[in-house]
Amino acid sequence: MTDILRRKAALRERVSGWKRAGEVVGVVPTMGALHAGHLSLVEAAKAACDRVIVTIFVNPRQFNNASDLENYPRTEEQDAEKLAPFGVDVIYVPDPDQIYPEGFATTVSVAGLTEGLCGAHRPGHFDGVTTVVSKLFLQTGADRAYFGEKDYQQLQVVTRMATDLDIPVEVIGCPTVREADGLALSSRNLLLPPEARAAAPALNRAMRGMADKLMAGAEIATLRPLAKAEIVAAGFDEVEYLELRAAEGLAPLPKAERPARLLAAAWIGGVRLIDNIPVG
Ligand SMILES: Nc1ncnc2c1ncn2[C@@H]1O[C@H](COP(=O)(O)OP(=O)(O)OP(=O)(O)O)[C@@H](O)[C@H]1O
Ligand SMILES: CC(C)(CO)[C@@H](O)C(=O)[O-]
């Protein structure tokens, strides 16, 4: 089984040996409950790096909802078993005091990119993400970091943060892994009641239909109410947002006039799902 390290000093010692030998270190930050989406990031890291660290930390500061934090799946033993065939070098599962020691008083915050989409509906979420990810970058000393496009806004925000803070890490985005029915894999899918799980692919289906119409010149403002109604009719409780944004920088777009991304968040069976797809 792969070594599990829980203290940053032990991690640092291990990584400094690799760095002395000139090895390229990759990191895959996760909150655990690993699925094939996470494992695709691990595969990408293994293919391009000499050493790979997977981090597992359910970061309380990025949860804006206490019951979401409480219900978040925690499956460390199974996660280690899933990682075993990949030949990962270290699983870093920091004890909470390794991330937030007594007296911790710093927040890393990215402006602009964090203001709409998930940022508008999860107050404080991205500050929690950038605070923990900056710490994970610095603690692991990774040269490359792998993130999923499933969390598209997060990928953009983390890339901006690393650039702005001169953290010498290359942030690499990897495509969203989906179930055969189109549902994006997500740890939160485990929390879906069976009926909700059966209805959940309607979100991606509606988005793909919208993307075709956007490519044919339709405006997002015209398509949005129809698509929302379709998603709710399929069994969703609420569509939180459904927006067309520039693929780089996330500026709102009325039409698919340049490489764009259609992004959505919606509630079903008490679970908040997100998805995004390229348009053009
Ligand atoms: N379906 C997926 N395809 C590719 N990458 C993914 C997928 N799901 C998650 N990831 C990526 O894995 C990393 C860790 O994500 P996380 O542990 O939050 O899992 P998650 O499945 O996104 O869980 P959540 O339910 O919290 O959204 C992130 O970079 C995320 O974008
Ligand atoms: C990047 C991350 C591991 C930070 O806690 C989390 O936001 C996630 O799992 O996507």
Ligand code: BAL
């Ligand atoms: N997948 C991003 C982590 C979160 O939803 O909190």
